[in-house]
Amino acid sequence: MIAKQQKKLKQGMLDNVMRQFNYSADNINLNPNIRKILSITNNELVVHFPVKMDNGDVEVFTGYRVQHNNALGPYKGGLRYHPTVDIDAARALAMWMTWKTSLAGLPYGGAKGGIQLDPSKYSQAELERITRRFTYALGDNIGPELDIPAPDVNTNPQTMAWILDTYMSTKAPSERSKNMHVVTGKPVGAGGSEGRDRxxxxxxxxxxxxxxxxxxxxxxxxxxxxxxxxxxxxxxxxxxxxxxxxxxxxxxxxxxxxxxxxxxxxxxxxxxxxxxxxxxxxxxxxxxxxxxxxxxxxxxxxxxxxxxxxxxxxxxxxxxxxxxxxxxxxxxxxxxxxxxxxxxxxxxxxxxNSGGVIGSYYEWLQNRNGEIWQLDEVLEKMHKKLKESFNKVMKTALEKDIDMRTAAFNIAIERLEQAYVQRGIFP
Missing domain, CATH: 3.40.50.720 (NAD(P)-binding Rossmann-like Domain)
Known part of the structure; x- marks a missing residue:
């Protein structure tokens, strides 16, 4: 019964995001060619990897990373550890991330992923091994200028620190310091940003x-x-x-x-x-x-x-x-x-909820530029950025007499459409 409910939930999420997208695409008369591109994901990765448990047994886990679109910049999105994680859930969440980063005016695209598991059933040591093995399995499909994961449901700064350390260990010593921004949402002591937690x-x-x-x-x-x-x-x-x-x-x-x-x-x-x-x-x-x-x-x-x-x-x-x-x-x-x-x-x-990815962007910038900002500076920048986004959505909603979701989607998708129109489609 629970499995059926979870399957319905995941299918419903993908159906929802597609219905929202199609409604907005109709609303703005989106270029049909660009509509084809935005309605599907760019890349989908499914990995199966073995991990030794505390009792010596081996369990095989399934992890996902879906990269929806990167027309505006590197893929960006969280990793969640939850029984409902599967390819459809990752597709839906990755698409929402594309709209979210576009609406916020960030130089990012959208991605999402995670591992299908209930973390409460595993020890801290097991979760560390699971996370490190998942990171290794993802390999160069993530990277500070390619795809930047962050915390999501049941993952946290510690999870990001394990990913960072594992990813950096696969790089030459001279390259490691250049990869601090492969993930955001890290502990402050491991390169994280003040204020990212909230x-x-x-x-x-x-x-x-x-x-x-x-x-x-x-x-x-x-x-x-x-x-x-x-x-x-x-x-x-x-x-x-x-x-x-x-x-x-x-x-x-x-x-x-x-x-x-x-x-x-x-x-x-x-x-x-x-x-x-x-x-x-x-x-x-x-x-x-x-x-x-x-x-x-x-x-x-x-x-x-x-x-x-x-x-x-x-x-x-x-x-x-x-x-x-x-x-x-x-x-x-x-x-x-x-x-x-x-x-x-x-x-x-x-x-x-775009404050999370906006905060991640500021952490990414600090790592990239070798800077450290104070908490009040981060919160002030977030306030300004969110106020700009909110005002745009309210203005569009009032001018066009539409609800806030439609207004937000219209703004996000039009920004992506403009990028494709200006750049053209290769080749």
Whole structure:
């Protein structure tokens, strides 16, 4: 049953991104030849590799890296460790990354990948060996000027440090220092950037703040719910709480909790650190059924977990007036129609969670140029970059009387179309 649900989820993500792309392509009358190019991926890599477990047994893992498009620059995108990772999921996520980097005005294309596994079932030593072996299997299909991975679901700065070290060990000693920017999202001590840890969540928060300012709405005392309390969910909540907003519900893989009077973000974070990242069992909240989570009475909903979480089955129950997509593809096409008809605003993923790739770009630049920036400098640059993107999307949406997702897609795809028109198609 679970396997069928996961298969449906992955197929749904690819179907969603293609429907979104085709709708936008029709909307802007995209050149049919360029439409053919953008509708498929450039490269798809599937690797099978053996790893020795702590008990001496050998397991064979399957890893993926899909490179969708590099018309604007090197491929860029995360690596996730999750049972739902497969070629279709990687295709969908890589395509979203192409739109995201284009919309943000970055010199990047889109890629995505990962390993099909549940990391909670493996020790830290096993995860290190799995990561290093995967990196070795990818070989020169990644590189600082070719394809730059970053953290995603169930991967973190430590994962990136292992990839960096493994990749650099395959290079001649004289070349190693030139490859520090093969991955982003590294620990600060291993070449990472101040602020990269909070970049995605900070970007989600800023998107909400910009929207609220545009609509002349105060965030103070606004109630919000967050699906997923990992890196993105925590930092989004942290910044929203600082603005006076009130967290009333959280859901993750361990279950769903609610407290209409408010949940302390820092107290919940401490609880998750002591309980393997799980929100279940938090004393200052009441557990509720997972299927009732999106129906919690709130003003803002932040899906920051996996794709296809808001569907036609639960969209009607949503009471929030704003959905800020911290995850990639959390709202399916049918659900979006229902929500827009209800007057619910949606800040689309390719805008809302682009803080992560913007932060990665700044880390990449620092490594490339041998520079080290301070935290306030990084956050200031992120604020400016995200504000530019947000204003473009809002302006386009208002001028053309379209929703924010269509506006964001139009801007992203038109930038790619312009690049192809100006450069031509080889040969």
């Amino acid at each position: 970049a995605t969540g900070y970007g989600v928060f800023l998107s909400i703040k910009f929207w609220a300012e545009n609509k002349k709405v105060s965030l103070k005392d606004k109630k919000y719910i967050v699906q997923g309390f990992g890196n993105v969910g925590y930092w989004t909540s942290h910044f929203l709480e600082n603005e006076g907003a009130i967290l009333v519900g959280v859901q993750d893989a361990s279950g769903s909790i609610i407290n209409e009077n408010g949940i302390s973000v820092e107290d919940l974070y401490k609880h998750t650190m002591q309980h393997k990242g799980a929100v279940a069992g938090f004393n200052d909240a009441t557990p509720i059924l997972n299927e009732n989570f999106f129906g919690i009475n709130c003003d803002i909903c932040v899906p920051a977990a996996l794709g296809n979480q808001i569907t036609a089955n639960n969209a009607d129950s949503i009471k929030a007036f704003l959905i800020a997509e911290g995850a990639n593809g959390p709202t399916d096409v049918e659900a979006e129609k229902i929500l827009l008809e209800k007057g619910v605003a949606i800040i689309p993923d390719i805008l809302c």
